[in-house]
Amino acid sequence: MRVKICGIRSAVDVDLVNAYRPDWIGLVIDVPSSFRSVTIEQARALSKRVDEGIGVVGVFVDCPLDTIASLLEDGVIAMAQLHGSQSEADVAWLREKTGRPVLCAFEVKSERDIAMAQKSGADFVLLDGGKGQGKPFDWTLLKGMTRPFGLAGGVDVALVEAACQAGASWIDVSSAVETDQKKDGEKMKALIARCRRERQ
Numbered sequence: 001m002r003v004k005i006c007g008i009r010s011a012v013d014v015d016l017v018n019a020y021r022p023d024w025i026g027l028v029i030d031v032p033s034s035f036r037s038v039t040i041e042q043a044r045a046l047s048k049r050v051d052e053g054i055g056v057v058g059v060f061v062d063c064p065l066d067t068i069a070s071l072l073e074d075g076v077i078a079m080a081q082l083h084g085s086q087s088e089a090d091v092a093w094l095r096e097k098t099g100r101p102v103l104c105a106f107e108v109k110s111e112r113d114i115a116m117a118q119k120s121g122a123d124f125v126l127l128d129g130g131k132g133q134g135k136p137f138d139w140t141l142l143k144g145m146t147r148p149f150g151l152a153g154g155v156d157v158a159l160v161e162a163a164c165q166a167g168a169s170w171i172d173v174s175s176a177v178e179t180d181q182k183k184d185g186e187k188m189k190a191l192i193a194r195c196r197r198e199r200q
């Protein structure tokens with residue numbers, strides 16, 4: 001099972017991911033409502049510190065598209081994860097302008113949200129229970145998904161096998177690898193090791 005660790009926000013966090021090596025990390029960029037938010041300048045510095053082979057994803061909520069495009073074009077991030085109210089035209093513009101895939105996150109409350117994700121023009125879709133609040137959603141709704149998807153929302157080490165059985169291509173985790181709102185190396189190590197076993 002592939003895994004993205006979201007909400008990396010300090011050099012210490014980057015050193016942890018360089019040690020335990022998830023497939024991707026997420027930088028929550030310029031989202032004032034999130035305690036995990038980093039500025040664009042912090043994102044540039046953190047990204048430089050991330051080892052090769054770990055993909056850096058920028059996580060955005062209604063950020064101007066030009067700003068996201070610059071970060072992609074400068075190589076600060078390899079992919080944008082959009083959590084806001086972006087349109088299909090916005091997604092197409094960003095892909096066309098940068099040549100990079102776009103990941104759209106959907107907060108799943110009903111079958112309607114699953115249907116939206118299913119028909120989204122995004123290259124990748126993430127099904128989430130919230131925005132980094134460790135909030136799960138009703139996985140029985142996943143029966144409506146036929147395209148590949150990532151799974152987020154309170155996923156922890158005990159749920160890795162179930163996420164795999166539910167058909168997820170990757171999991172996206174933030175809260176379950178934190179203690180007191182800080183990334184916790186032991187939790188991160190255990191989660192990533194569990195994902196690697198599920199891959200076999």
Ligand SMILES: O=C(O)c1ccccc1NCC(=O)[C@H](O)[C@H](O)COP(=O)(O)O
Nearest residue numbers: 006034131132134152153154173174175
């Ligand atoms: O993590 C945040 O604070 C955040 C804020 C605004 C938009 C998105 C955010 N996180 C996006 C993620 O990809 C989270 O890792 C994902 O929702 C899973 O989080 P969790 O349920 O805490 O494991």
